[in-house]
Amino acid sequence: GESVGLHLPTLSVQEGDNSIINCAYSNSASDYFIWYKQESGKGPQFIIDIRSNMDKRQGQRVTVLLNKTVKHLSLQIAATQPGDSAVYFCADKRGYGGSQGNLIFGKGTKLSVKP
Amino acid sequence: ETGVTQSPTHLIKTRGQQVTLRCSSQSGHNTVSWYQQALGQGPQFIFQYYREEENGRGNFPPRFSGLQFPNYSSELNVNALELDDSALYLCASTPLGPGRTEAFFGQGTRLTVV
Numbered sequence: 001g002e003s004v005g006l007h008l009p010t011l012s013v014q015e016g017d018n019s020i021i022n023c024a025y026s027n028s029a030s031d032y033f034i035w036y037k038q039e040s041g042k043g044p045q046f047i048i049d050i051r052s053n054m055d056k057r058q059g060q061r062v063t064v065l066l067n068k069t070v071k072h073l074s075l076q077i078a079a080t081q082p083g084d085s086a087v088y089f090c091a092d093k094r095g096y097g098g099s100q101g102n103l104i105f106g107k108g109t110k111l112s113v114k115p
Numbered sequence: 116e117t118g119v120t121q122s123p124t125h126l127i128k129t130r131g132q133q134v135t136l137r138c139s140s141q142s143g144h145n146t147v148s149w150y151q152q153a154l155g156q157g158p159q160f161i162f163q164y165y166r167e168e169e170n171g172r173g174n175f176p177p178r179f180s181g182l183q184f185p186n187y188s189s190e191l192n193v194n195a196l197e198l199d200d201s202a203l204y205l206c207a208s209t210p211l212g213p214g215r216t217e218a219f220f221g222q223g224t225r226l227t228v229v
Contacts, residue, residue: 034217043119043205043220044158089157102148102171103207103218105157 012112019077021109023090026071030092033066034103035075039086047075047088077111085113121206121221128196128228136191136224140208146170147189148218149181152203164189193226201228 013019025033032051036044048059050066050073057064063076073090087110091103118141128134140147146165150158160173164183178194187208193200203225207218 036220041222043207043222045220046217049217091157102160102163102173103150103158104160105150107155107157 009107010110010112012114013080015080015082015113015115017080019075019080019084019111019113021075021077021088021090021111023073023075023106024071025073025090025092027092027094027104028068028071030094030104032093033064033073034091034093035062035064036089036091036105037084037086038089038108044089049093080111080113082113082115085111087111119206119208119219119221121204121224123224124222125225126227128226130196130198130228132196133192133194134196134226136193136204136206136226138189138191138206138208138221140187140189140206141210141219142187144187144208144210144219146209147183147187148207148209149189149191150205150207151175152205152223154202158205161191196228198228201226 032049034049035047037047038044048062048064050057050064055066061078065074077084087108089105089108091105093103120139122137148163149161151161152158161175161179162169162181163171167183180192182190203223205223206221209218
């Protein structure tokens with residue numbers, strides 16, 4: 001079935017290094033791709049999204065890249081900090097008429113930042 | 116803080132019982148969605164409510180039902196609880212506006228079925 005999945009379940013980086021979290025998707029009809037961060041005991045927190053007609057979008061310390069040719073999405077975090085330690089999910093958004101659509105999440109990548 | 120609050124935070128129920136989970140979202144968020152998150156997995160879409168009507172449903176049986184109220188609150192009801200229903204239940208609301216994609220999640224309700 002259609003799904004959004006991640007390449008690696010865990011990622012460990014040194015504080016100050018850049019982190020890259022990858023995601024593969026299968027549904028070419030998605031309108032948006034979105035990255036969420038989930039810290040222990042909390043709900044997912046929106047990080048950044050990218051529309052399906054874009055290749056790159058930058059936020060504060062984060063960049064999302066979308067490669068539609070190979071159906072690949074990545075999240076780059078610059079100068080990773082201990083507070084970035086969390087599970088990161090990619091999700092694609094599929095719309096319903098006038099509503100905001102629902103999110104299809106992958107399994108997640110756990111990012112651990114070593115001091 | 117997302118402005119989305121869920122209650123209770125933790126709940127233990129017995130197999131076969133019924134449960135109601137509650138969510139309060141921000142003013143102006145006209146869409147509320149519910150997700151089930153099993154341990155170590157990503158959230159799975161249960162259903163969505165838009166203007167107080169169900170507007171989309173995931174692969175969940177009819178014993179999962181919901182309501183959305185005019186005051187931006189919402190309920191998730193689960194009947195005939197099964198052990199596999201044990202999970203974190205997340206409520207997410209989305210603000211009005213074209214192209215708005217960010218869903219604001221609550222902290223979730225941890226349901227344990229024994």
